[in-house]
Amino acid sequence: MRILSWNINGLATTLQYHPWSETKSYKNLLDAMESDIICLQEIKTQRQKLTREMALVDGYDGYFSYSKTKQGYSGVAVYVKSPLRPISVDERIITNDLTPDFIATLKTDPQLLDMEGRSLIMDFGLFVLFNIYFPNDGGDEGRMDFKMDYHHSVRERMDRLLADGRQVVLVGDINAVHEEIDHCDPKQSLKDYGITDFKDLPHRRWLDQVLVPKGPLLDTGRHSHPDRKGIPANFGTRIDYILISQGLLRWFNKADIRADIMGSDHCPVYADFWNTLPDEDDKRTNIMDFLGTSTATITPYLAANYPEFKQKKLSTFFNSKKTIVPMDPTPLTLPLASPSSSSAAASPLKRQMTSSSSPSTKRQNQNTIKSFFSAATNPSSTPKPTEDDDDLASILEQIDERHESTQGWSTLFQTPTIPSCQVHQCKCTEHTVNKKGPNQGRRFYLCSK
Structure with a gap:
């Protein structure tokens, strides 16, 4: 199993880079990651700009968190490859798990820490995953308070999970360099910050206190490459990490960097975990037995649950239980005049009408053809109906049925008229669906007010 982290620097612009520009396919992009859990930071998009191609990638479930303070800023996403699925998902760093005493130590309004779309926390059973785009200081003192309050809140959340016996995986752009070996x-850097000790910065000290031997998490990249100073064609700082709690060491295999993946000023980093482990009885234990494969999909962070991606066709709103039956092409057969032959000739017609007529076919507020043949005499003087009268009544009823059916088909193919608003009693305005999908090109009406 592979977990990958990548500061993508704009989800919408990534496909402009080679080789993704050749196919313009997010599936090709994700498949190239060869990962089961793909964590992205700095997606720089809003929900209303998230396209169907970004959100619904075949074979993956996409989870998103957006900035609520500034459009096109920050934002994180996690694509989980099927059939793996998290047990629960949250975007909040500040939750009820954090005590009032801890909240009181923050210099920043706690609600503001969760407004920039910087995190997705996902419970996978074996571990709790933190995909985080940590804040930068921006050279502003107030922003440094925000940055460090965020760092401290993440540490508090992780410590509480570890105290409960849970395992933690922290991935993302931490915006902090741990050691001098991690800096180009x-x-x-010492001159830029005016310091003599490389770690004499709040965010570097925080990271140093998180990592072993001082803290609970292992830097998988440095663990796999203890002496690496850089990679070919790369001149930068190592601020993207995959950190794991030590209870996951038995599952951990190796970690590395994907310098071959283009599309951002960051390179993806990944950590591989064994799919199976030998236990005491020399049996193979599969990691999927410990991971979440929940069928629960009720979460607002899953893009497949967005109403805009569940668009119904307009035709579904016009379904009716009553169906219009096309006209029977069989010509009418009039009965013979003689009483002896009329019964035999009309019998098939009578059986047909008896079986097809029902109360549901009665017409309201409409004169039937049969009404024009009603007797004008007093009912008491009306002759007793004969079999010929019954046959005629059946024929007239069939004519009425065909007349109604013809009217129905004529109405169906008639150019629709623009309706009036039932509230304001004014004529509606006509619009056309321009959004790509099953309804593109269809017309709809809105109240002009």
């Missing part, structure tokens, strides 16, 4: 030019 550490001497210049």
Whole structure:
């Protein structure tokens, strides 16, 4: 199993880079990651700009968190490859798990920490995954308070989970360099910050206190490559990490960087975990037995649950229980004049009408053809109906049925008229669906008010 983290620097613009520009396919992009859990940071999009192609990628479930303070800023996403599925999903760092005493230590309004779409926390059973785009200080003192309050809140959440016996995986752009070996030019960094000790910065000290041996998490990249100073064609700082709690070491295999993946100023980093482990009885234990494969999909962060991606066809709103029956092409057969032959000639017609007529076919507020043949005499003087009268009544009823059916078909193919609003009693305005989908090109009406 592979977990991958990538600061993508704009989900919508990634496909402009080679080789993704050749296919313009997010599925090709995700498949190239060769990962089961793909964690993206800095997606820089809003929900209303998330396209169906971004959200509904075949073979993956996409979960998203957006900035609520600034459009096109920050934002994180996690694509989970089927059949793996998290047990629960949340975007909040500040929750009821954090005590009032801890909240009181923050210099930032706690509600503001969850407004920039910086995190997705997902419970996979074996571990709780934190996909986080940590804040930058921006050179502003107030922003440094925000940054460090966010860092401290993440640590508090993780510590509480670890105290409960849970395992933690923290991935993302931490926006902090741990050691001088992780920096392309550490001497210049010392000059830029005016410090003599490389770790004499709040965010670097925080990271140093999180990592072993001082903290609970292992830096998988440095664990796999203890002496690596950089990679070919890369001159930068290592601020993207995959950190795991030590209870996951038995599952951990290796970690590395994907320098071959283009599309951002960051390179993806990944950590591989064994799919199976030998136990004491020399049996193979599969990691999927410990991971969440929940069938629960009720979460607002899953893009497949967005109403805009569940668009119904307009035709579904016009379904009716009553169906219009096409005209019977069989010509009418009039009965013979003689009483002796009329019964035999009309009998098939009478059986047909008896079986097809029902109360549901009665017409309201409409004169039937048969009404024009009603007797004008007093009912008491009306002659007793004969079999010929019954036959004629059946024929007239069939004519009425065909007349109604013809009217129905004429109405169906008639050019629809623009309706009036039932509230304001004014004529509606006509619009056309321009959004791509099953309803594109269809017309609909809105109240002009």
